[in-house]
Amino acid sequence: MRYFIEFAYKGTNYHGWQIQPEAISVQEVLTKATNLILKDTFELVGAGRTDAGVHASQMYAHFDTEVDFNFEDAVRKVNSYLPEDIAVFRIFPVSADAHTRFDATARTYEYHIHLKKNVFSKDLSWYHFRKLNIDKMNEAAKILLEYEDFECFSKTHTDVFTFNCTITEAHWQLNNDNLVFTISANRFLRNMVRAIVGTLINIGLEKIEVQEMRTIIESKNRGKAGFSVPAHGLYLTKVSYPYI
Template sequence: MRYFLEFAYKGTRYHGWQYQPNACSVQETINHALSTSLRENIDVLGAGRTDAGVHAKQMFAHFDTEKEIVEPVFIKKLNSFLPKDIAVFKIHKVAVDAHARFDANARTYEYYIHQQKNAFECDDSWFFPYPLHLELMNSACAILMKYTDFECFSKTNTDVNTFNCTITKAFWIKKEEQLVFTISADRFLRNMVRAIVGTMINIGQEKVSLQQFRAIIESKNRSKAGFSVPAHGLYLTQVTYPYITNLNTQKNES
């Protein structure tokens, strides 16, 4: 039987999602908790990879077991084996060929910036105390959505077959004392969101024009784009599947 695990994590003390032999990862931590709970060797496969320090308000991973899982009891038990910075919301029983990574049809990220020093946001939002032209940054979002090839925002030496992504949503808003960037697409390249945000920061400071932004995208050259913003302001906020509709409502709470 195959199950999808729906969960969230704070990425501060982890070296990303994916297992690494000499570092603590979210995947390894969940593998251990599931293996302990089910008393068998469990290896989860996630909906995607997040870099060191990146958070997830909603993440999915699938695993196989021959045991029938009783959800409310099992979730409570599993959470008791997990550290406080990883929380499981729900378990979905799915078809045996369902795949957490390849079946996802959309993903959404948010990036948080605070512009006044805040002792309580230092691990969860990036402090950038300089003026930004939000209207220009949203104009850049409109330009961004007209393209599909985002090689210029991809980490170099990445093993992918295509740099094409279909962006369905991209915008900046001011939310109380924070600026929040939201972006949704069918897929994302490694480091793509952080590179987009860094480039838009340059636009917001009027160091890069909208015409230059178009040229950066069309160049397909990572060195032409802006810097990569720090990981701790980035959140994976939603992953959607065509066969899962009763998604956890806590995922978008701040």
């Protein structure tokens, strides 16, 4: 039987989702907990990868087991074993060919910035105190929806076969002193969101003009885009499936 597990994590103490040879990861910790509670040995296959320090308020993984178990009891027991920065919401059965990574139709990320120093936002939001032109940042964000090839925002020397992504949503919203960038697409490249945010910050600082976003995208050159913002402000907030 195949099962999906829905969970969240604060990424501060982890070297990303994927198991690393000499660093602690979310996948390693969650796999150990589920294997222990269900008394079986299996691999968790995640919906995607997040980098070190990145958070997820909604993430999925799947696993296969023939062990018969009560879903609610398993969730309660796994959560009691897990550290406080990882939480399982539910475990549920799916079809044998369901796949958390390949079946996902969309993913949504948020990048959080606090514009006023806040001691409670450490590790959860990036502090940026310089004045930003948010109208220009939103104008530039709309340009992203006109393109599909985002090689300019991709980490170099990756093993992807295509740099094409379909972005369906990209905008900034200010709520008091908190600024949030939301972006949705069918897929994302490594470091893509953080590079996009860095580029939009440069536009907000009026270091470059809004229309230069097109020049940057069309260059397909990572060196033309902006800096990569710190990981701790980034959240994976939603993974969409046609059957959930």
